[in-house]
Amino acid sequence: MLFYSFFKSLVGKDVVVELKNDLSICGTLHSVDQYLNIKLTDISVTDPEKYPHMLSVKNCFICGSGLSLFFGVFQWFLGGFWWGFLGFFSSFWGSQ
Amino acid sequence: MFMKNTALSHVIVNHAALKKVLIGFWGSKWLIKPVFHINALKNVNGSIPDMTNCFLNEISGTVAVITSDGRMIVGTLKGFDQTINLILDESHERVFSSSQGVEQVVLGLYIVRGDNVAVIGEIDEETDSALDLGNIRAEPLNSVVH
Numbered sequence: 001m002l003f004y005s006f007f008k009s010l011v012g013k014d015v016v017v018e019l020k021n022d023l024s025i026c027g028t029l030h031s032v033d034q035y036l037n038i039k040l041t042d043i044s045v046t047d048p049e050k051y052p053h054m055l056s057v058k059n060c061f062i063c064g065s066g067l068s069l070f071f072g073v074f075q076w077f078l079g080g081f082w083w084g085f086l087g088f089f090s091s092f093w094g095s096q
Numbered sequence: 097m098f099m100k101n102t103a104l105s106h107v108i109v110n111h112a113a114l115k116k117v118l119i120g121f122w123g124s125k126w127l128i129k130p131v132f133h134i135n136a137l138k139n140v141n142g143s144i145p146d147m148t149n150c151f152l153n154e155i156s157g158t159v160a161v162i163t164s165d166g167r168m169i170v171g172t173l174k175g176f177d178q179t180i181n182l183i184l185d186e187s188h189e190r191v192f193s194s195s196q197g198v199e200q201v202v203l204g205l206y207i208v209r210g211d212n213v214a215v216i217g218e219i220d221e222e223t224d225s226a227l228d229l230g231n232i233r234a235e236p237l238n239s240v241v242h
Contacts, residue, residue, distance in 0.1 A: 019214060019215070019240060020214075020240040020241070021162075021166055021214070021237050021238040021239060021240045022238055023162075023215075023237060025215075030150075031150060039150050043217075050234065050235070051234065051237070052192075052232050052234050053160075053162070053168050053190070053192060053234065053237060054160070054217060055223065055227060056160070056219050056220050056223040056224035056227055057160055057217030057218060057219055057220070058217075058218060058220050058223075059217070059218045060215055060216060060217035060218065061150065061151070061215070061216040061217075062214070062215050063180065063213055063214050063215070065214075065240075066164065066214035066215065066240045
């Protein structure tokens, strides 16, 4: 829930996502859902020489289970350190 | 602590739904974690948003599906469901190799189980027909599962 809200705040921004198969895709975040599935528009692969598989794809839906890293925009957080701290620990207490 | 980027001001959607739950006592401090009530996740009409209606645009269009084992299947998206099971018509698999050009293996009408889907891309027909598949050399994609 915490990260879902965080991603909702990043909708419309340019992000780079790295999948578990090492494919890096950059694009504009169009939408996100509770499973952290994301939809990116206007995508481009970070390394098209190595991964020409997506050359003809402009918009894509990425399954949350396939994501490993998500690079967004650096933002200051309200209550900065503590929110980050609590977010880390809340992941150990199971989902709501 | 202050907030510099105001885009984050709507992260906490519903202040009333944000409760604080006591999770323990560390040293001399009570540890409190924020808990989102399920209502924070719901839309105005009570439904929980999910992404499957974003596929309605792509239905009966050509899509490229990357499966969790690194295969790329291109076909016409005929149907889908909540768990991202897909029905692909006139599908073919594009096998990439570093030694020879792209091989297209015709598959026909396929149902792909949602567990195995990693990426669904909307193919732009113009760009795709302009691609010279015979000359593309690439390593096949890795599998998503470690």
